[in-house]
Amino acid sequence: MKNQDRYILPFENINLENLPQVGGKNASLGEMVQNMKQAGIRVPEGFAVTASAFWDFLDHNVIRDRLEEVMGSLDTASFANLQDVGSQARELVLSGEIPPPLDHAIRAAYRQLVGNDTNLSMAVRSSATAEDLPNASFAGQHESYLNVQGEEELLIAYRKCLASLFTDRAIKYRVDNGFGQMDVALSVGVQKMVRSDKGASGVIFTLDPETGFRDVVAISGIWGLGENIVQGTVDPDEFVVFKPSLQQNKKAVISTKLGKKQKTMVYAGKGAGKEITTQNIETSPDKRVQFVLSEKEAEELARWAVRIEDHYGKPMDIEWARDGLTGECFVVQARPETVHAQSRNSYLIRTYRLKKEGTELTRGTGLGNKIASGRARVLKSPAEADKLLEGEVLVTDLTTPDWDPVMKKASAIVTNKGGRTSHAAIVARELGVAAIVGTGDATRVIKDGDEVTVSCTGGQTGIVYAGILPWEEHTVDTREIPLPGIKVMLILADPDKAFGYSFLPNNGVGLMRMEFVINNAIRIHPMALVRFNELEDAGAISKINALTAGYKKKEDYFIEKLSQAVATVAAAFYPKDVIVRMSDFKSNEYANLIGGHPFEPHEENPMIGFRGASRYYSPLYKEGFRLECKAMKVVRDDMGLTNVKLMIPFCRTPEEGKKVVEVMAESGLKRGENGLEIYTMIEIPSNVIVAEKFAEVFDGFSIGSNDLTQLTLGLDRDSALVNALFNENDEAVKRLISQVIRAAKSAGTPVGLCGQAPSDLPDFAGFLIGEGIDSISFNPDALIKGIRNIHAAEHHSVASGTKQKEPI
Numbered sequence: 001m002k003n004q005d006r007y008i009l010p011f012e013n014i015n016l017e018n019l020p021q022v023g024g025k026n027a028s029l030g031e032m033v034q035n036m037k038q039a040g041i042r043v044p045e046g047f048a049v050t051a052s053a054f055w056d057f058l059d060h061n062v063i064r065d066r067l068e069e070v071m072g073s074l075d076t077a078s079f080a081n082l083q084d085v086g087s088q089a090r091e092l093v094l095s096g097e098i099p100p101p102l103d104h105a106i107r108a109a110y111r112q113l114v115g116n117d118t119n120l121s122m123a124v125r126s127s128a129t130a131e132d133l134p135n136a137s138f139a140g141q142h143e144s145y146l147n148v149q150g151e152e153e154l155l156i157a158y159r160k161c162l163a164s165l166f167t168d169r170a171i172k173y174r175v176d177n178g179f180g181q182m183d184v185a186l187s188v189g190v191q192k193m194v195r196s197d198k199g200a201s202g203v204i205f206t207l208d209p210e211t212g213f214r215d216v217v218a219i220s221g222i223w224g225l226g227e228n229i230v231q232g233t234v235d236p237d238e239f240v241v242f243k244p245s246l247q248q249n250k251k252a253v254i255s256t257k258l259g260k261k262q263k264t265m266v267y268a269g270k271g272a273g274k275e276i277t278t279q280n281i282e283t284s285p286d287k288r289v290q291f292v293l294s295e296k297e298a299e300e301l302a303r304w305a306v307r308i309e310d311h312y313g314k315p316m317d318i319e320w321a322r323d324g325l326t327g328e329c330f331v332v333q334a335r336p337e338t339v340h341a342q343s344r345n346s347y348l349i350r351t352y353r354l355k356k357e358g359t360e361l362t363r364g365t366g367l368g369n370k371i372a373s374g375r376a377r378v379l380k381s382p383a384e385a386d387k388l389l390e391g392e393v394l395v396t397d398l399t400t401p402d403w404d405p406v407m408k409k410a411s412a413i414v415t416n417k418g419g420r421t422s423h424a425a426i427v428a429r430e431l432g433v434a435a436i437v438g439t440g441d442a443t444r445v446i447k448d449g450d451e452v453t454v455s456c457t458g459g460q461t462g463i464v465y466a467g468i469l470p471w472e473e474h475t476v477d478t479r480e481i482p483l484p485g486i487k488v489m490l491i492l493a494d495p496d497k498a499f500g501y502s503f504l505p506n507n508g509v510g511l512m513r514m515e516f517v518i519n520n521a522i523r524i525h526p527m528a529l530v531r532f533n534e535l536e537d538a539g540a541i542s543k544i545n546a547l548t549a550g551y552k553k554k555e556d557y558f559i560e561k562l563s564q565a566v567a568t569v570a571a572a573f574y575p576k577d578v579i580v581r582m583s584d585f586k587s588n589e590y591a592n593l594i595g596g597h598p599f600e601p602h603e604e605n606p607m608i609g610f611r612g613a614s615r616y617y618s619p620l621y622k623e624g625f626r627l628e629c630k631a632m633k634v635v636r637d638d639m640g641l642t643n644v645k646l647m648i649p650f651c652r653t654p655e656e657g658k659k660v661v662e663v664m665a666e667s668g669l670k671r672g673e674n675g676l677e678i679y680t681m682i683e684i685p686s687n688v689i690v691a692e693k694f695a696e697v698f699d700g701f702s703i704g705s706n707d708l709t710q711l712t713l714g715l716d717r718d719s720a721l722v723n724a725l726f727n728e729n730d731e732a733v734k735r736l737i738s739q740v741i742r743a744a745k746s747a748g749t750p751v752g753l754c755g756q757a758p759s760d761l762p763d764f765a766g767f768l769i770g771e772g773i774d775s776i777s778f779n780p781d782a783l784i785k786g787i788r789n790i791h792a793a794e795h796h797s798v799a800s801g802t803k804q805k806e807p808i
Contacts, residue, residue, distance in 0.1 A: 007053040007105040011046050011191075022048040023127030023187040028334050035311055041304045042330045044123070046191030047109045051129050053102050054162060054185045061096035064182070067166075071181035074171065082168050089166035098155060106158060107151050110190065121193040122148040123332070124157040126164055129185050141170040142186065146225065146278075147193055147267050154190065161188045194332060197266045197278075198324025200292040201226035202236060204301060205337055206309040206316045212346050213499035214315065215571065216254075217241040217302040221292040223283055224264035226319060233280075235259040237292050241302035242571045242639070250640035252302065253295045254567035255495075256560075258550075261288050289550050297322075301329060308334050346503040348475045349784065354455050355472055358465040361446055362414075364439035366455070366462020367425050368781050371471045372412035372434045373453040376446050382406050393454060395446050398718075399424040400592075404520055407431060412454035414442045414464055417720050431494070432781060436462035438720060476784065481505050484790040487775035489577075490783065491754055493517075495565040498572035501780050505787065508576030509569060510702060510777025511647070511754045514583045514628070517565040518593070522558055523547065526624030528595025529554040540595040547594075555627055562631035563639075570641040577643055579679060579702065582628055584649040586611050599624075607716070612650025612681075617659040629667035637674060647679040647702060652686055657697035671699070682751075683707035688736045691743035701744050702777075705755035709733050728757035729764055741771045750774045759786035766793035 014022055014030025022030070026048040033043050058064040067089055074085045098106075114120045126142030143164035145157040164170065165186045174181055194201075202221030207214045220229060220236040228234045240255035261283050268279040293301070301320055308331070309316050319333035352371040377388045378395045385406040388394055394410035396403075398417040407413060407427055411434075415424045418437035428435030434456045436442075446452060446464065453469040456462040482505075489510030490501060495517065518526075524544055528535060532554045535541050548557040570578045586606035591597050599620065603609040615621040635641050646669065651657045661671055661678060671678050680687070680694060683704035687694055691701070705728045706717065712733050715722045727733070737753070744751035752775035758765040759782035768776060769790065778786040 007050055007056075007102050008109045009048045009050060010109075011043075011048065011189075014048060020129055021050045021052070021187065022189075023051070023129035023185075024335065025125060025127035025333065026187050026189040027127075029189060029191070031311075032308065032331060032334060036304075036308065036331070039304075039307045041307060042328060044192040044194055044330055044332060045113065046122075046189060047113060048127065049102075049106060049109075049158060049188040049190065051185035051187050053105075054187065056099055056102060057093075057096060057162060060099040061092075063092045063096060066092060068182055071171075074175075074181070076175055079172060082172060086166055086168040086171055089171075090163040093163040093166065094159060096159070098159065103155065106155060106190075110151055110154055113190070113192065119149070121146075121195075122154060122157075123189075123191045123193045124148050124154065124161060125189040125191065126161040127187040127189050128165070129187055141173050142167065147197070158188050158190075162186055191332070194321040194330045195323045195325050196321035197225050199322040199327075200224070200324075201319070201321040202229055202292070204305045204316075204318040204320055206305050206318070207337065208240075208499045209337075211499040211503070213502060213572065215243050215574065216499070217243065217246075217305045219293070219298055219301055219305075219320075220259075221320075222259070222261050222264070223287055223292060224266055225278060226321065227278070228263055228265050228280070234262045234283075236261065239293060239295075239298040239302075240568065241298060242567070242574075242641075243302075243306060244574060245571075245640050246299065246302055246306065248640045251295075251634070251638040252299050254571050254639060254641075255564045256291065256295075258289065258291060261292070292322075297329060304331060312336065346500065347477055347479050349478060349504070351474045351476060352455075352457050353472050353474075354453075354457060355470045358453065358467055358469050361452065361464045361466055362436075362439040362442050363461055363463045364414075364436045364442075365418075365425070366434075366436050366457075367428055368432070368434040368456045369785065370412075370432075370434040370781070371453065371455045371457060373451070373468045374411050376414075376448065376450045376452045378443055378446060378448040379406070393452055395442050395448075397443055399427070400589075403427075404516075407433075412436075414439060414446070414454060416440055416442050418718060418723075423718075432497070434462070436464060438723065439464070440720065478503065478505050478784070481784065481787060482791075483507065484787060484794055486769065486773060486790065486794075487752070488783070488787055488790065489579075489752065489775050489777040491777050491779050492569055494520075495568040497780075498569040502572040504780060504783055506573070506576070506783070507775065508573050508643075509578040510752050510775055512566065512569050512578060512580045514562070514566070514581055515585050515589075517562055518583055518585070519589075521565055522561045523594050524558065525590060525593040525596035525599055526558055526627045527599040527621065528593070529558050530623045530627070531599075532595075535595055535598070537595065537598075543594050555630075558627045559631045559634065562628065563634040566632065566644065567635045567639050567641055570635060570639075570644045573643070574641060575643050577645055578641075579645045579647050579700075580632065581647040581649050581681070582616070582625070584612055608711070613648050613652065613656045613660050614650070616648070617656075617663050622663065625663065626667050629664055629669050633668045636676065637668075642675050645677045645679060645700070647681060648698070649681045649704070650683060650707070651680050651694070652684060654690065654693040654697050657694060661697060681707075682740050684711055685736060688740045688743075691740045692747055695744065695747035695749045698749075700749055701740065701751040703737060703740065703751065703753040703755075705733070705737070705753055705757055708736065712736060728755065729761055734767060737768075738771050741773055745772060752777060756782060758789060759783075762789045762792060765789035766796065769793040 011030045011033040016027050016031050019027040070088045075081050123146050125144040148157045205218045219239040222229050222236045236259040238257040241252045242254045245252040263280040264283045265280050268277045315337040317335050317337040321332050322329045374393045376395050377392045382403050390409050391411045393412045395414045413428050413435040415437045418424050424437050434454045453465045487507040489508050491511045493513040493516030548554050551557045587600045587603050587610045588606045591600035616625040677699035679700040680698040681704045682701045709728050710717045717726050754777040758776050
């Protein structure tokens with residue numbers, strides 16, 4: 001019994017205070033077994049073989065001094081003899097005999113654990129410990145052995161675990177982290193095996209592992225053993241679970257991503273030394289298109305993860321496994337997440353300054369307040385996408401939505417045509433890359449393959465220089481930037497960036513562009529899903545079938561993808577307002593979606609044609625709009641993200657507005673129900689002239705300064721011939737803005753503005769403050785500059801003791 005107590009500690013008798021005896025991994029398992037069972041969390045039973053056993057093993061075989069000597073011969077400067085030193089040390093351990101008292105103690109503990117189930121297999125895991133309770137985790141440095149059966153195999157696996165203390169990577173790890181080679185001992189955990197080889201396994205983070213965003217649980221999973229996910233050799237399924245929705249017992253899985261899961265690691269039998277061998281087999285086609293977890297299972301794992309996080313009081317990195325024989329899920333490991341939990345990076349943004357100017361190749365309108373350099377790739381159309389490598393500079397004539405997947409690879413974008421509100425400019429801001437548009441001659445003066453530097457730090461002018469030039473970057477901690485008196489909101493489109501942008505100083509999202517999601521994530525025209533059986537284009541039919549595989553109804557694909565994308569943004573900023581604009585493609589842009597051409601008219605001027613509100617109640621698109629509404633109902637009602645407000649674009653008359661609101665109500669989005677507010681864009685002069693009537697139909701206004709400017713001045717913002725006249729500061733435009741703000745104030749309707757002008761033009765920000773605007777929305781790259789302009793305007797207003805009230 002004395003040796004049993006010295007050498008063996010059952011998990012139910014272990015907690016974090018036993019770390020010096022059993023190492024971090026075993027201490028964590030014991031902590032969970034002790035504290036998580038009552039919460040319904042399944043943790044496999046087992047026991048730890050202590051660090052005392054390790055030292056007694058060395059002393060019994062009289063190898064402690066010899067190991068000291070071998071470790072002392074390590075060349076810590078160049079590590080030239082690392083392999084030889086490691087090999088000698090491992091051989092000393094592997095050739096040793098397990099002391100009889102330890103042998104007896106391990107066998108007894110094993111028999112007690114397995115009981116009458118002699119076919120039960122074990123997971124045998126190394127768990128390092130050190131006298132000074134190291135901050136280092138030793139994760140992945142030592143070996144584990146799975147599917148171990150019987151006493152003899154267990155003893156072999158135990159000795160191999162001890163020897164793994166001296167793997168080459170473990171030896172170097174101790175040097176790199178300042179540990180003496182013989183100051184670290186090895187405990188070994190013996191745990192009932194979860195047969196994930198016949199089931200599934202994966203990893204859980206109780207925060208977003210990319211950004212450190214704390215309100216989500218991120219789950220990834222694969223078929224078979226977890227080694228494939230640890231090594232990153234396959235693309236896993238991914239699930240994002242929103243903690244507040246989980247707490248409200250709402251639909252909490254806000255995002256799913258089907259991974260390719262190319263391989264499945266299973267057991268292949270025993271090797272010559274009785275060790276368990278594994279093999280990676282091809283995952284069957286049916287399992288590749290099947291999620292490894294149901295939403296119910298993902299939510300259960302997320303609840304467990306939150307409970308574990310609450311117990312430890314810090315973000316956690318958790319391993320899970322599902323037994324293919326019983327179908328039950330288990331937590332098999334939990335450790336504190338240290339990469340992002342303490343990181344300040346999410347709050348830091350960069351500013352740039354060119355240290356040296358070079359030969360100017362071309363210039364145009366600069367966007368992004370950034371500098372980038374790389375090899376230029378001159379492309380004529382998106383069909384040449386394969387020529388653009390990650391991080392290269394895209395140079396082309398003009399971009400359209402078809403270019404979006406290509407642009408994601410570019411470090412910078414340069415176009416011949418377009419202005420500050422062109423497609424290239426808008427997407428570049430969303431992607432956070434430098435862009436110069438409207439150069440007129442970029443594709444002529446920049447040669448394919450040239451190295452160039454793209455500088456967008458010169459106000460509204462961007463310059464392309466020849467060669468790679470030096471620049472410097474400075475970081476700003478956004479937590480040190482106070483918000484102004486009026487609401488400062490963001491303009492967003494890409495849900496993948498939402499968690500990161502949530503760390504910026506903000507009061508929510510003033511405009512989320514739905515069409516970005518439809519174009520990039522969904523890709524299919526909604527009417528092609530509603531009327532799939534009417535399609536005649538074989539190519540479109542094939543693509544749609546491939547994208548919607550696994551969905552019972554084609555429409556469900558659209559609803560799920562759109563609802564998850566919007567939910568991701570809404571969750572990132574919850575409980576702040578997120579104003580989602582319903583789709584605002586023009587007919588030519590809708591036509592370019594998969595299956596879109598049969599459902600779209602040909603128009604000479606789509607900008608002022610069949611777009612916005614006019615589509616939503618039209619027989620040509622009404623059924624497609626219903627899919628948008630159903631997705632938004634899922635977000636608000638099923639997921640509980642009632643911070644989402646909806647906005648109708650390009651509504652020409654109040655009568656149109658009433659028709660759209662009626663269609664939305666028929667689809668379950670009734671104004672006022674469950675707190676639903678419906679806004680409209682102010683982007684047509686008619687919106688301003690009869691603003692008081694629009695205020696009777698809608699709950700709020702958002703001034704779209706881009707369209708309002710071009711429709712007031714009667715110009716095409718994408719025309720290189722006239723876009724120089726595009727100016728939000730024009731007196732006519734400002735009079736209309738002033739008029740609609742006054743009308744909104746009179747009606748008690750909130751009014752904001754979305755656009756670049758308040759960041760690019762300090763005086764324009766001052767004008768809006770003076771008029772009493774409620775909120776201003778910025779693209780993320782312009783936010784900090786915009787906040788500074790607002791602070792300056794507010795300070796000036798207070799200092800002068802005046803505030804503009806009369807129309808200009």
